[in-house]
Amino acid sequence: MAFQTFLAAGQRHSVARLADGRVIAAGANTCGECSTGQWRDVVAVATANVHVARNTGRAHTLGLRADGTVLAAGWDEAGQCAVQGWRDVVGIAAGWRFSVGLRGDGTLVTAGRGTEGQLDVAQWRDVVAVSCGDWHTVALFGDGTAGATGSNAMGQCAVDSWGEMRCVAAGYLHTLGLTRQGRVRVVGPAEFWAGSEEWTDVVAVAAGSYHSVGLTARGDVVAVGRSDFGQCAVGEWCDIIAVAAGALHTLGLRADGKVLSAGSDEYGQRQVGSWQLAALCAR
Structure with a gap:
């Protein structure tokens, strides 16, 4: 069964999956990354929240479809959109110029x-x-351990010692892990995550380029790291059931299906106020 992911936040755009399997997007469409209007039967979406630079x-x-195939739109310079032959896929992740x-x-x-x-x-x-960062890939294994490969600059x-994990999230140069006890483990530059190790009762985490976001069991959201544009x-x-972290913005899905946002709106990536996703009752 495919893992359902309703929201994804990139460097300059935001993406959401609607209840009927269609996909909507807002923000920069420089390479067609928002050209998802023809997608159907999608159960999960992903995009990369890469570092901010002139070349990014x-x-x-x-987009992951219910039948286990994958759709792609946007920049394909390195062949990152060559996913048409993928089959039996249940989860997707996107990094800078690569897909998993x-x-x-x-x-x-x-x-x-x-x-x-x-x-x-x-x-x-x-x-x-x-989960994918800029240049690294992080996996959660069935026994609760984690593994990572790619740039370790x-x-x-450095996640090999992690255990009893329930999810992982990769950012630009840092990685978050959520334990089964609701605590957060982190590696990478402390300026992107300092304070997150004190969070408790967390049920989901998201790693932006320079900030870290946590969703609590109460439906509150916590964030640490850089907040130059108010992304934290x-x-x-409140009453949030899912979060996504982009380069300089943060998204939250409320239980009534509304999408909240914080941070940079330079490219219109926060123009999500009219979005209405599926109303859900449980996280």
Whole structure:
């Protein structure tokens, strides 16, 4: 069964999956990354929240269909959108110039740039979740441990000692892990996550380029790291059931289906106020 992901936040755009399987997007459409209007039967969406630089304004978007196939739109310079042949996929993740799919048998399939080793996942087995940063890939295994491959320049792949994890999230140069006890583990530059290790009762985490976001069991949202554009200004949010972190903005899905946002709106990536997603009752 595919993992349902309703929201994704990129560097300059935002993506959401509607209840009927269609996909909507807002923000920059420089390479067609928002050209998802014809997509149907989608159960999950993904895009990369890469670092902010002159050469990273282009992006791609992935959509996982109910039949286990994958759609892609946007920048394809490194072949990151070459996913048409993927089958039996239950989860997707996008990095900078690369894409990763989780198959139903616990193995991974990849496309795009692998220069830094981010695609060296062929030996991994029993993967239950995957997340991509700029140049690294992080996996959660069935036994609750984690693994990472790719650039480790800032220690973002140092997750081998993690155990009893329930999810992982990869950012630009840092990685978050959520334990089964609702605590957060982190590696990478402290300026992107300092304070998150004090969070409790967390049920989901998201890693932006320079900030970290947590969703609590109460439906509150907490955020730490850089907030130059107000991307961490989520303290008043409530009744939230899902979060997504982009480069400089944050999204939250409320239980009534409304989408909240904070942070940069330079490219219209926060023009989500009219979005109405499926109303859900449980996280």
